[in-house]
Structure formats: C-alpha cells, structure tokens
Amino acid sequence: MLQRTSSVNRINIDTISFSSVFEIGDSCFIKGFSRAIANQREAEYFNAKEGNFSVYPVFRKPIPLIPIEEDISMQTAQLNPIIKVQNIDIIGVSASSVIHIGNSGDISMEARVKHIRQLYPKNNTSAIRP
Amino acid sequence: MNYQVYNRDLCIGSIRVLGVTSSSVLMVGDTQTIQLAAAFDTPPESLLVGPFVPLTPE
Numbered sequence: 001m002l003q004r005t006s007s008v009n010r011i012n013i014d015t016i017s018f019s020s021v022f023e024i025g026d027s028c029f030i031k032g033f034s035r036a037i038a039n040q041r042e043a044e045y046f047n048a049k050e051g052n053f054s055v056y057p058v059f060r061k062p063i064p065l066i067p068i069e070e071d072i073s074m075q076t077a078q079l080n081p082i083i084k085v086q087n088i089d090i091i092g093v094s095a096s097s098v099i100h101i102g103n104s105g106d107i108s109m110e111a112r113v114k115h116i117r118q119l120y121p122k123n124n125t126s127a128i129r130p
Numbered sequence: 131m132n133y134q135v136y137n138r139d140l141c142i143g144s145i146r147v148l149g150v151t152s153s154s155v156l157m158v159g160d161t162q163t164i165q166l167a168a169a170f171d172t173p174p175e176s177l178l179v180g181p182f183v184p185l186t187p188e
Contacts, residue, residue: 052186058171111152115172
C-alpha cells in the first residue's frame with residue numbers, strides 16, 4: 001500500500017521531557033508507557049524517599065483489550081498522497097508522549113496516574129502546621 | 131466488513147497545542163493501528179485531611 005508523505009513547513013516545540021519522543025520520519029512500532037503518583041499538598045513538604053507504585057491497585061490492574069473478531073477488508077486510495085501542514089506550535093510534551101511526523105505501523109500507549117491530595121483540617125490550620 | 135477510504139487533499143494551516151502528556155500521541159501521518167489506554171485514580175480516600183503523612187516508602 002502506497003502511503004502518504006507528511007510535509008510540515010515549520011514546527012516549534014518549547015519543552016520535551018520525561019521520556020517523550022519527537023520523531024521525524026517513519027516508524028514501524030511504538031510502545032509508550034508512563035506511570036505517575038501526583039501528590040498535591042497544601043504546604044511544601046518534600047520527602048525524597050517516599051512513593052511506591054506497587055501499593056496502589058491502579059498500577060497493577062490489567063487493562064482489558066477486547067479482541068477484534070470482525071473481518072475487515074480495508075482499501076485505501078491515495079488520491080493526493082501528501083499531508084501538508086504549514087505550522088505546528090507545541091508548548092510541552094511530557095510523560096512518554098510522542099510527536100510524530102511521518103507514518104507508523106502499530107502504536108500502543110499506556111498511562112497510569114494516581115492522584116492524591118493532602119490538606120490540613122478546616123478551621124484548625126495553625127495547630128498542626130509543622 | 132468492507133471499508134473503503136479515499137484520501138483526497140489534506141492541507142492544514144496551523145496547529146497550536148498547549149500540552150501533549152501522559153502517553154499521548156500527536157501525529158502527522160498515517161498509521162495502521164493505534165491502541166491507547168489510560169488509568170487515572172483519584173478516589174475519595176485519596177483526599178487526606180489531617181497532618182501530613184509521608185506516602186509508602188520506595
């Protein structure tokens with residue numbers, strides 16, 4: 001199958017972080033995975049040695065994928081085999097994300113996030129502040 | 131199932147994105163398959179009110 005060509009005139013990405021990828025060109029297989037414990041506290045309290053993924057079920061629970069049993073016959077006709085983009089502007093790319101210009105085969109991405117908030121009791125903030 | 135696709139002219143002026151995060155994909159191109167999964171957990175028990183207890187150690 002003849003694939004299309006991607007043409008991007010200008011791209012500007014400010015930040016790429018935490019195992020993210022900016023790929024120009026074709027790829028066959030992409031598999032991305034990220035997990036995070038996002039802890040918000042009412043006051044600054046940092047402890048470098050805390051946080052354990054294995055205690056939270058959200059990181060262990062399998063994500064079921066229903067198999068495609070339907071037989072699909074797909075025909076693609078490329079009447080104009082080019083994808084033109086004049087300008088792309090991205091501020092941030094993070095946590096195993098991918099910016100891809102070009103074609104790919106199979107893409108599989110997974111993200112797991114545990115969000116925790118820690119607050120002081122209401123109307124009694126001064127008593128227990130460290 | 132019979133699935134027919136005709137790719138005609140595709141021309142985009144400008145794409146502006148603030149953030150691409152948590153195993154997301156922004157793609158200019160074609161792909162055979164795409165499979166995305168995300169689990170986000172913030173149950174009521176995750177709101178801890180009281181003195182700050184450190185999380186389970188590493």
